[in-house]
Amino acid sequence: MVRALFHYSRTLLIVLIILFLINHLTRQASIVPSAVQHIIVYLLSPIQTVSALAMNGLGSAFTHYLYLVNLAQENEALRRKNTILENQIIALREIEIRNQRLTQILELKGLVEDPMIQAQVIARGPDHRRHVLRINKGEADGIHLNDPVINHHGAIGVIAALARHSADVHLLTDFNCYIDSMLQRTRVHGGIYGKDAETLVMKYVERESDVSTDDIVITSGLGLVWPKGIPVGKVAVVQATGNRLFQHIEVSPAVDFQAIEEVMVIVRPREEAQPRG
Template sequence: MVIMSLIILSYSVKQPASVGFFRKLVLETAAPLANIISTSFRGIDEAWKRYIFLIGIEDENRRLRQENASLTQEMVHHREGFLEGIRLQKLLTLKEKVDYPTIVARVIGRDQTSIVKTILIDKGTSHGLKVNLPVIADRGVVGRIVETSSHVSKILLLIDENSNIDALVQENRIQGILQGAASRGCSLKYVSKTETVSPGNIVISSGLSGIFPKGLLIGAVTNVDKTGSGLFQKIDVAPYVDFARLEEVIIVKSDMADKK
């Protein structure tokens, strides 16, 4: 009916004015229908344009998300480089304070179970490393080499129960043996109950072990207990090094290791 009305409307427009009443009737009937059709087509056209617009927005959003992910990754990469530079600068500063040749190595593996506390580094005999060389970080003693191959070495950490280092309390020069105590950090053993050691005292290497040069930072006393039986007090020491976050270390090529 809509099409018929349009045909009639088109036909009536071409006829002379004498058609009169019939033409007016057609106009009255067809005009609303033509308006409905025109409005419908406008709606379809606007809906299509809006669809195309939304597709464009989605494509742009996808592109922006990809660009944002790329920029975020780039920022993380640059920040990692920046933080690594800070860590290496601290190690280089420490190297200048050590009287022996040193080499920087990266941590490539770790075994810190309840029994064994060790890490692996990416340097070995081909870099001049050998068993018993001391290993340090910017905050203090890490441990010593216990196994080595051409390009990999295993480090026994300071906190392993098999680790023993001759140490002394910096403030009053009281000496003892620092032994690893796993989750408790370390214990300074064989210190007489007649000696005065206080929480907060700094513990350093004494240089008597034949492995670690004298004066390397180890940790701080956290607890002192003289109530137990026996001649010696119980002294807990918290290492300065955060072993769980070690990424780079310094191996000290001390000739003291040759004496072991």
Template structure:
């Protein structure tokens, strides 16, 4: 029992010394703090701490200033970029609108020029009944190459009426409705037109072959035919007026056998650029009798 009591004394004494030392240090700290606050002067420790902390604080301050300046410049750049982007959108929109207006102006000028040529050709045909029409559709079939026009029986169009433009013969009306009609193009394989070689006055039949060329058939080998000679309508049958342009002889194939030349004709009409047409109305017998009545 005595041994246990002797062991407890040193541990208690050590604890007492720790408590006393802590009290002394706390007292010194309080005295140092009071003296510092009271005198408002920096002591050696404060100076040492200030020298150590000063550069760090300076670095932090410079960094903070740089960050703030960069942030301000970035915001300004971002705002300028947004303004430029909006301005660019406005300029692009304005450019597109101007291009649309320019394209409309060009289209109006081209249409006006085409209609002026058609009007001049219309006036050159004299007193024959004629009606202007525009193409609104095309049949891509090779066998039945045709176009749809925006005039029909309500405008006086009848089946078989010849169709022309300022370049020459285009085809014939072969189907009609009250407001629309189909025109069989002269280049269709089912088309056939009586024609004349303008120089030699030799008659033949012009047929389409489904491409952008004609075949001139039934021209005897005894006839004098030359490349470059013009082909015009013969006027037989009362369908097409005499002398309308059809095409130009582009190739003569002289075969050793057979009675006829094989002749290719290039159309005077550009079928890839058809827009506006003239329908030449041919009065039928009933209309002629009605006109002859007093």
């Protein structure tokens, strides 16, 4: 664009010189013979035409340059506004998702008679302690060891360690964690143990018991730790092979343990909240 303006500037200078000469000759018309005037006009007409086109072209180029500058500024302003709007949409969506989770968690209060304390997940255990979450509420907030921890989907684990303002949650996915549970449909009891992040195992269910895939597993209320009726998961695999006394039952957890952000700690009465022996 700068090179084009330089070219048109040089052309403009030439045009101005020619126009000056034409103006000068016109003023001297009284001393220039008529025939000579016609010859001059005839010779200069193409130059005048070219000069006019050059000036028009220069004006158009400059106008187009200003248009492009303004267009670039408008595009940049629109990009900035678009970025702001996108960030606002993301923030509003996060608020909406959080409110949905909190609403669902509060609905659990209708199922649990014991008081509950809301908490946020602030850390996850390293690889060798991947079955542990840390929350931002602790002993000073009224939480005790072995208190059950849930979210709006179901059972998560129990309080395993306490500090003044934080606590560690032992997840159901650990094979050392245990919940006395039952099938909601047939009321058959069994013990839930952790297997991995995506699978729980329901043990001690006799081979004659009525168990089907997709049966809902809930807490039984036995064991003096968990209240009755909290969702644990859904039966995914049922096998009764060989001469085994008990069926092999795998359960898909009700909770996605990789996506836990808020939890509710159920504060059980102290004479009840003791680990099952």
